[in-house]
Amino acid sequence: MDHPHVVHAINPLEGGPAVPANLNREQLTRGVDMQGFAGKVAVVTGAGSGIGQALALELARSGAKVAISDVNTEGLAETEARIKAIGAPVKADRLDVTEREAFELYADSVVEHFGTVNQIYNNAGIAYVGDVEVTPYKDFERVMDVDFWGVVNGTKAFLPHLIASGDGHIVNVSSLFGIFSVPGQAAYNSAKFAVRGFTEALRQEMAAARHPVKVTTVHPGGIKTAIMRNATAVEGFDKESLTRTFDKWLTITTPERAAHIILEAVRKDKARVLVGPDAKVLDFIVRMSGSGYQRLFSTVMPRLVPNAH
Numbered sequence: 001m002d003h004p005h006v007v008h009a010i011n012p013l014e015g016g017p018a019v020p021a022n023l024n025r026e027q028l029t030r031g032v033d034m035q036g037f038a039g040k041v042a043v044v045t046g047a048g049s050g051i052g053q054a055l056a057l058e059l060a061r062s063g064a065k066v067a068i069s070d071v072n073t074e075g076l077a078e079t080e081a082r083i084k085a086i087g088a089p090v091k092a093d094r095l096d097v098t099e100r101e102a103f104e105l106y107a108d109s110v111v112e113h114f115g116t117v118n119q120i121y122n123n124a125g126i127a128y129v130g131d132v133e134v135t136p137y138k139d140f141e142r143v144m145d146v147d148f149w150g151v152v153n154g155t156k157a158f159l160p161h162l163i164a165s166g167d168g169h170i171v172n173v174s175s176l177f178g179i180f181s182v183p184g185q186a187a188y189n190s191a192k193f194a195v196r197g198f199t200e201a202l203r204q205e206m207a208a209a210r211h212p213v214k215v216t217t218v219h220p221g222g223i224k225t226a227i228m229r230n231a232t233a234v235e236g237f238d239k240e241s242l243t244r245t246f247d248k249w250l251t252i253t254t255p256e257r258a259a260h261i262i263l264e265a266v267r268k269d270k271a272r273v274l275v276g277p278d279a280k281v282l283d284f285i286v287r288m289s290g291s292g293y294q295r296l297f298s299t300v301m302p303r304l305v306p307n308a309h
């Protein structure tokens, strides 16, 4: 029996609204503004690293029961151990988000295990660097398979269960690169713009059909994770140099801070959330400039990032 007994009590830190009384001091401190997650069943893909790991841990601290998955079983085992140390119920499975049938079976197994499911965070993703001219079709397809189809697979596999729960939420991770494009990122840009289009349509469909499922699109800016270290690139590209630049200059926000911002947006039922100050500033520039940003970025980007061809 791994479900904690959740009792609601007055929060002594705030003298305010109810929070689960079985949480320890760290959980109580971190979970104060995270009400709404206690007792919920949340699914996180790509939970073995970065934003997914931080989301899973923050959800666990906020009293959720967590189903985590990844293809990186080592990272997944670490996340599982840390969730167990928090004392939250956890189910950990190896799942490749590109495998549609496996995803559907997985959705059934989560419902069988926890009795219901309330939230899915379609977070798993990969990065790739290469100009269109030299990027092989297979690399475009691989990025679309994970970053776009992985999100569609997760959404469709869980949607009937989320509707049945009476209190569902789908959280799809796009990117700041789902808002504007940059040279060398056509594959990733395509997938992340597609996630945005898919998710914004879905939110409207759920509202129009009066289904009890909320929908949020997440647009992170540069987050300090392994994404660029794990990325692949077109042959001959100096990925090491880009990884150093990315890690040193282009990542501002920690995954923990990102998870906190995302969960706050989920709690408030935001349609979209920009994660990090860079995301807010660049979104503003792009909105103000219309298509004019393309002239600016095609001049600035080659100075920051080596040519990807």
Ligand SMILES: NC(=O)c1ccc[n+]([C@@H]2O[C@H](COP(=O)([O-])OP(=O)(O)OC[C@H]3O[C@@H](n4cnc5c(N)ncnc54)[C@H](O)[C@@H]3O)[C@@H](O)[C@H]2O)c1
Residues within 6 Å of the ligand: 045, 046, 047, 048, 049, 050, 051, 052, 069, 070, 071, 072, 075, 095, 096, 097, 098, 123, 124, 125, 126, 127, 146, 150, 173, 174, 175, 176, 177, 219, 220, 221, 222, 223, 224, 225, 226, 227, 228, 230, 251
């Ligand atoms: N880090 C950033 O700056 C940034 C910015 C914008 C968007 N994002 C997005 O955030 C999400 C999380 O990325 P992150 O930065 O934490 O990167 P990360 O590399 O630290 O974590 C991504 C996780 O996804 C897993 N994964 C990859 N392919 C998978 C597959 N086919 N099936 C299941 N799991 C798979 C990886 O094993 C890894 O554990 C991604 O969708 C990414 O595109 C990240």
